[in-house]
Amino acid sequence: MSGHVPLEEMEALALGELEPAPAKEIEAHAGSCAACARELALIRAEQGLFARRSQPSIDALWPGVAARIAREPRIHRPHWARRIALAAAGAAAAAALLFALRPAAVRAPLAQEAAASESKRAIADALATLDRAEADYRRAAVVLESEYAAARKNLDPELARRCDETLARARSNLGDARTLAAQDVNARLRVLEGYAGYLRSLRSVVEQSQEANP
Amino acid sequence: MPQARDRTSDQELLSRARAGDAEAFRVIFHREAPAVRRFLGDLLRDDSAADEGTQETFVRAHQRLGTLQQAEKLQSWLFGIARMVFFEHLRRKRRDAVPQDSGDPVEIDRAPGPEEVLLASEADQVLDGALATLSQERRAALVLRLDHGLGYPEIAETMGWSLQKVKNEIHRARLQLRQRLQAYLEGAA
Numbered sequence: 001m002s003g004h005v006p007l008e009e010m011e012a013l014a015l016g017e018l019e020p021a022p023a024k025e026i027e028a029h030a031g032s033c034a035a036c037a038r039e040l041a042l043i044r045a046e047q048g049l050f051a052r053r054s055q056p057s058i059d060a061l062w063p064g065v066a067a068r069i070a071r072e073p074r075i076h077r078p079h080w081a082r083r084i085a086l087a088a089a090g091a092a093a094a095a096a097l098l099f100a101l102r103p104a105a106v107r108a109p110l111a112q113e114a115a116a117s118e119s120k121r122a123i124a125d126a127l128a129t130l131d132r133a134e135a136d137y138r139r140a141a142v143v144l145e146s147e148y149a150a151a152r153k154n155l156d157p158e159l160a161r162r163c164d165e166t167l168a169r170a171r172s173n174l175g176d177a178r179t180l181a182a183q184d185v186n187a188r189l190r191v192l193e194g195y196a197g198y199l200r201s202l203r204s205v206v207e208q209s210q211e212a213n214p
Numbered sequence: 215m216p217q218a219r220d221r222t223s224d225q226e227l228l229s230r231a232r233a234g235d236a237e238a239f240r241v242i243f244h245r246e247a248p249a250v251r252r253f254l255g256d257l258l259r260d261d262s263a264a265d266e267g268t269q270e271t272f273v274r275a276h277q278r279l280g281t282l283q284q285a286e287k288l289q290s291w292l293f294g295i296a297r298m299v300f301f302e303h304l305r306r307k308r309r310d311a312v313p314q315d316s317g318d319p320v321e322i323d324r325a326p327g328p329e330e331v332l333l334a335s336e337a338d339q340v341l342d343g344a345l346a347t348l349s350q351e352r353r354a355a356l357v358l359r360l361d362h363g364l365g366y367p368e369i370a371e372t373m374g375w376s377l378q379k380v381k382n383e384i385h386r387a388r389l390q391l392r393q394r395l396q397a398y399l400e401g402a403a
Contacts, residue, residue: 007385008366015363042392045399050361053338056255058247061269065243068273069236156301162374207281208298208374
């Protein structure tokens with residue numbers, strides 16, 4: 001091992017997260033490097049402090065939780081979740097169909113006119129399917145964006161700022177990918193994955209908003 | 215030291231709890247609540263509020279069990295809910311115009327009472343004042359790593375931060391902690 005051991009690796013060693021081989025290597029290095037030996041000793045001392053803290057008793061807390069759970073009304077999925085589920089199901093079905101079409105769309109034609117014509121038609125079908133899938137994702141995004149807009153005004157400003165940043169980043173990535181994809185089937189497939197990621201980000205911020213404003 | 219967790223069992227318990235098995239959720243509570251309670255205790259620095267926050271966290275977790283897809287993320291998912299509960303607690307305090315923790319680092323020199331001296335371990339006493347000097351967010355990141363053994367990516371997810379920010383914050387937290395605990399750590403190291 002040359003140079004010093006990165007702090008995070010020593011931390012992982014102290015927390016018992018490393019496999020035996022790298023752990024042994026770091027220990028061996030620390031045996032001959034005073035700086036790393038000191039750092040490792042400090043990390044272990046910190047870790048020892050945290051490990052020795054007393055455990056708060058939680059026994060008295062369960063009855064209160066149990067009582068509140070027992071009083072809970074039947075759990076309803078939020079209305080947006082049902083609408084999203086429908087839109088996502090539509091998009092998934094479209095994507096599945098697309099995958100079924102894809103081999104024909106991307107198969108190299110064997111220099112046969114009939115095959116070329118079939119391939120052209122398959123690509124057109126694939127693009128139409130992609131358009132439908134994208135439309136489904138966009139509808140799902142509109143539902144979640146409106147949910148977030150409604151909850152946002154009651155959010156802690158710092159949390160709202162972070163949520164805005166997350167969404168702006170996801171939207172920007174998606175926009176760039178869509179522009180570059182044009183009519184390329186494989187690139188458009190990746191755009192669909194981008195939509196799925198954007199929906200996950202949206203769902204996450206909506207859930208955070210709802211947890212913050214029960 | 216974080217203990218190895220039985221993920222298969224987590225998965226099975228979660229499936230049963232989602233299906234409405236109250237006993238399965240009770241087992242999850244008893245397994246996870248100590249860490250959640252300690253996390254909230256570190257953030258809120260108020261035993262009664264931490265107890266209430268722990269209960270609220272698990273009531274919400276029960277309502278939202280269906281949204282947790284991966285059993286291996288159970289603990290970081292619970293910490294994420296606990297963190298939201300913590301923010302709401304701060305907001306309520308602000309509304310009620312009660313003096314509050316502003317989130318800025320503060321110098322607290324809280325002398326332990328006689329009962330605390332008897333009951334609290336040396337580690338509790340040593341760490342208590344040192345952690346209070348960290349901002350809330352930095353404190354949360356540090357205890358998630360050092361006390362609860364979450365990995366950097368899990369902390370990034372829980373805190374809503376980039377991986378780099380998690381690394382920076384934990385590094386700075388550690389430097390602050392060491393400044394405060396220098397004598398103790400040097401002696402122990």
